[in-house]
Amino acid sequence: MQKLVTFKEFTTITRSASIDTRQHGWRAGRLQTLIQLDLPVPRTVALSFETVHGIAAGRMPDVERILSAFGGAPLVSVRPSSQEARWGGPGAVLNIGMNDARYEDMVTTLGEAAASALYLRFIQTYAVQVSHLDDDLFDSPDTPSRTAVETALREYEIETEDYFPQNPAEQLVGVLRSMARAWESTSARLLRQARGAPAEAGLGLVVQEMALGVGADESGSGVMQFIDPVTGQSQITGRYLGQSQGRDALVDRERALYLTRDPRGPSLEELCPDIFDRLVQYGERCRTTLRDEAQVEFTIHEGDLAILDAIPVIRSAQAAVRVVVGLAEDNIISRHEALSRIPPRALNEVLHPRIDPETPRTRIVQGIAASPGAAAGKLVFSSTTAQAMAAQDEACILAKRETTPEDVRGMHAARGILTERGGTTSHAAVIARGLGVPCVVGASSVTIDRRSRTMTTADGTIYKEGEIVTLDGTAGEVLKGAVAMVAAGRDDAFESFLGWADEVRDIDVRVNADTPEDAALARRFGADGIGLCRTEHMFFAEDRLTAMREMIFADLPEDRADALAQLLPMQRADFTQIFRIMAGKPVCIRLFDPPLHEFLPHDRQGIIELAEALNRPVSDVQRRIDALTEFNPMLGLRGVRLGLTLPEIYDMQARAIFEAALDASEGGAPVVPEIMIPLVSACREVEIVKARVEAISAAVQTERRGKLTYRLGVMVETPRAALKAGEIAAHCEFLSFGTNDLTQMTYGLSRDDAGRFMGAYVRQGVFSEDPFLSLDTDGVGELLQIGAARGRAARPDLTLSICGEHGGNSESIAFCRGEGFDYVSCSPYRVPLARLAAAQSALKSAYGT
């Protein structure tokens, strides 16, 4: 017999009601569970996604029937219930049903202050959320009174040219419609997308009978949770406030009571020991049954305890990791589930460094701590600039009066965010926490001027775009200059967690590390080796730059060789150190890549100084700079092209690598360096470099009477190299896809120049995602597949990998795993993320979603 699916506009939640989180949302499901756990939950009705979607489209359910589900004529609240708690939703509305008549009744039964508080709360919420009036119209009075109620009602009438609705059904219609529509707005859509929800995600709503929290006898409300939301350590935290509703206890902290006995003041434990004990019991029941740490929202109404909700504790990423580790250790969830529960990018937050507490701080701005962590960078005043700087790998702090959804991409690009306006729930704060970017909001003592690109602090000091500051999102401060930091958040739970990830994952995670410092960091982050060591960064240090420039200005190969000879010992020393730090783990060194003009000054002063240093006429220096200028440096004389044009450079580098390998092998296992050729587009390029490298290897072995083994590979960055991977693989041991450049060339799109339209492109769905953040599996990915297949066909033992930003992106990692790659390589701070993403991908393959 076929099952009849009947459409229910609403469902009263009971132990056995048919509630499905995929239809009614997480909150409806959660409330049903609490009911099943015998918690004293007030009567609740759930509206499905379908119903709410219908409301937004103009199909209002029968609200009289909904209200009648509550019997009598109670006050009710409406709260959002999206499929996943983290996807958010519109704000709750309490005290629906309040009107003039009921107010008069309550003045009699509860007194003017309590009745006025209840009515005022409803009028204000309704005016702002339903009638879209300005928040400022309704200042909260210190003591709610009849006068305040009358003023609020008058304001409402003036602004709307209508009476405040008195009919509870009409009120509910307004609330449901505004919440349903708010969910469909563009900004809400963007916000939930930023949180990982699909744009078309549904919203459910729950209508719940109010437990008033105001009244005779002990009445009030509070929240209780069982961990420290920052560290995740076990600890009862929360507040209780007499004669209050909702989350008032968290707002009015001065008057609120502690929950456990506390030397700082009175506590609920002392005031109502029975109720306290019941709450603790309920908390334990929740943890075991809900398999998570919950924040319990409770109301005491005239001595009776009501549990309104138990929502997941809002927690830092560090705490999130500790919670799942604790749940797994208590056998409440499996390790695999623990791994699956943490979105990889959340780990970024744990890894953000903190300001070193030992360092002196020069505070220039004090604001509200809105998102933890600290970062230093150049001040910028627009999202576009932030994106442009990020594209050039420059750290920046984005300072804005306030942020809007248009800024989300800029905020993603910034290392830290500062706003003049707003509070902990402002757009900037919410988004920054979601992104794990340190953020300070409400820095009202400074003036941020986007036009003049300046920030003026309280004492009149002007900070211009480009000045370096440090933002401390944990303390809510901005400090002058770049302040010393310590790596942060990684505690024992974090290490256990990543250890579990390593047990599960089946693809290596290497790191992009250019210096011995990077290498040390990489080891701490548990990288399986170095996948990309960019040697050119080594040339930018002051003492090396001079030799580099002499090399560029050398007219004869001999002079060039002389200049390079100065660089050889420096490179060798760097490599030796890196090999030693990596202690036998593989190190893949990419030969010199950038165009030479990157090493030359571009301003007048720099050119004059260079002319002096080289003892050449300025005109000569200028001419050489002009000659090296390129129309499209990305597509110019760089990488292997430079290696073939000025072969002395690669010769020097190969020598430095081989000598360092021998030095680092002394007294230990032999180091087997990996040498990678950049920007290859033709097989012959590989053959030529290979022959020269081989010759250098032979020479070094003879000179040093040592035995060397090394592996040669190619960085596949041009579409042509991917197409010709079969031929190329015949001459090398590994292929590493440089997906940054490969994406640029496949799209014909420079990352540095895409900023001006990428935002609009992603918003309009022209590109489903920014291909520089998440690998374009469809287009660029096909080149990876072609390259991998042809490479492996030519050489079955070929090592395959990707390096570049995509190496730290979960979807991209899953793609590479699926294609049978041997490793991904990403920047040091992304290594933990990549380890987790790799583990989750493996779990997904083994057990499905």
Next chain:
Amino acid sequence: MQKLVTFKEFTTITRSASIDTRQHGWRAGRLQTLIQLDLPVPRTVALSFETVHGIAAGRMPDVERILSAFGGAPLVSVRPSSQEARWGGPGAVLNIGMNDARYEDMVTTLGEAAASALYLRFIQTYAVQVSHLDDDLFDSPDTPSRTAVETALREYEIETEDYFPQNPAEQLVGVLRSMARAWESTSARLLRQARGAPAEAGLGLVVQEMALGVGADESGSGVMQFIDPVTGQSQITGRYLGQSQGRDALVDRERALYLTRDPRGPSLEELCPDIFDRLVQYGERCRTTLRDEAQVEFTIHEGDLAILDAIPVIRSAQAAVRVVVGLAEDNIISRHEALSRIPPRALNEVLHPRIDPETPRTRIVQGIAASPGAAAGKLVFSSTTAQAMAAQDEACILAKRETTPEDVRGMHAARGILTERGGTTSHAAVIARGLGVPCVVGASSVTIDRRSRTMTTADGTIYKEGEIVTLDGTAGEVLKGAVAMVAAGRDDAFESFLGWADEVRDIDVRVNADTPEDAALARRFGADGIGLCRTEHMFFAEDRLTAMREMIFADLPEDRADALAQLLPMQRADFTQIFRIMAGKPVCIRLFDPPLHEFLPHDRQGIIELAEALNRPVSDVQRRIDALTEFNPMLGLRGVRLGLTLPEIYDMQARAIFEAALDASEGGAPVVPEIMIPLVSACREVEIVKARVEAISAAVQTERRGKLTYRLGVMVETPRAALKAGEIAAHCEFLSFGTNDLTQMTYGLSRDDAGRFMGAYVRQGVFSEDPFLSLDTDGVGELLQIGAARGRAARPDLTLSICGEHGGNSESIAFCRGEGFDYVSCSPYRVPLARLAAAQSALKSAYGT
């Protein structure tokens, strides 16, 4: 029984000797044919490629045996015999066997002058070609004498510290070795590669008994040919000089006789009517049998006629076409063979415009006319600059003191070549003729200074790099400024020839034409339509540039629309004219492509003027220019990205196209415009533009009450568009591969920046050819194949084509034909070449090579 292949070091050429041009070269084969035709050819011995290759490697054949083949002790000559005549070879050496003893004998029998001439010629040739002495050491005396001989011998002894070899065998060894080695030299290798020979092509040599041409009775030498080598018209041309050898008659024109009766002086026809008649007879026999126009080299020795050789007439491309047309019309060869005989690139020469004879000329340089045709362009003084300018589509004239093989690529890039030194056989002259580039050499009155980048003319005027001049390679002059020209060389034979090509070919040839002028030219060149009409060039005209800049500076969409409204009538007028000129042939218009900053000034003065014109502060203009600057403009905000960012531009263009189509359709067949979207990388881009274009089409049809049909297509320029061709083709009617940009992106290589290393890359064989000249069928070609296959799978009636420089390259055309493309599109002057190349490709498919 197995055939024994025996290696013959040399073969005496007889009617029945076993001579194979693939082993002995064209000249050996040709001489055998002449013997078979009963022409009086002196005894000749052929040395095979294998023998000559052996000589270069040190394995000298038995020269005594070679000499004995001639009986007695005659004088002999050695001449090169490569597989194809046009591949060249080292210069001939005459009079081998001359020595002191024989000289004394000849003084007695022939007189001092004749004997001295014979000996001096040999000493000089031997000294320069075999002993590599400086040419200048041996000035030719007006009357050869014993003193001159003695001086020459002494010079030889001083320079070589050795006696001049007296033994004929030793002399022959020296000659054979030097010729064999010269063929293997790098410069010879490059030269023959420029002429289409494989680098490892072999050289044969022929050793021939000398017919002396000096002696008692009528003696002398001459050459006779039966066409005008410039126009190809039938006409006996050539010269005869008494008491001379080799090609002396062509050098000493003042003393030489005409062949036919001529009012200007005495003729061979009058002097020796019998011999003249025999020569004409031989000439006719040669034409019919050799199936080509030959230049007959003859010697009269004491009244006896000897035919030394009959080589293909060196002819202009115009003549070459007329010759094959004549041969085909006389049924000596088939039309197909006629088509196959002309290398497509030779047609370039025919098409080069000539200076308009009606125009006044200001001559600034007089030199030697070395390669016909005329061209105007900017003066440049290095091959690198020439290549850089060509990459930017800028015409330039390359001026050098002299050219070397290193300059070949620069000469290819230049529109004309001027050298201070050298004669008609100098490197510059030979290469220029091969390339079909107009050339003037030996302009000894000017001083060309590469360092200061100036050319100083006889009257002391200094011309700097960048100044525009016109080079007339037909007259041997350089003129001031850009002089008016007329299209040239296309005569009735040329038109017949291309008509035959059209009958054979099975792929359309369209033209890249941006203006009504281009369109008119394209029709004259027989294009099947316009394959690429770049609309942005229309915006660079003075009056339009201002509106364009206003558009760029508009802050609001309305202001932008206003500025574009000014451009609309201009674009519409252009399109209307183009549609009318093309008279129903298809016209494919590409929507706006370049980045906006190309339209802004970049020098201080230009910025100030623009600020005045726009009535804005300079700082404002500067800021906008800075904001639009891109790191990699090739990969930036251009093409469809601009079309989506500022949709008003495409809207205006679509409107102009549709209105023009309706205007041009009036009173004739309806025009069906083709609209092409540039730089697509995602399918959604096409969908969005398509929707807007469709809306404009509907609006115009309503407003104008007309019916419009149009075709929408995509320019496939990014690797991603090629990969996604299946999805894209679902939304459009045609795909045109923009192989210029596609090559840049597939290689990750900017054409503008490749100049600095491309030469070295091709020379070293890193790239087998410059992929911007000849389509990289291997890499870029695979993307074309993928795109074509996926496109056709999605839409079987999809039109496929390429546009860009490769559309005019023979190999690239053959590739596109092979892949079933519908058309190629190339620049106007390449259309005839493309028509021929398409025909040759079709013939090759039908009949094999």
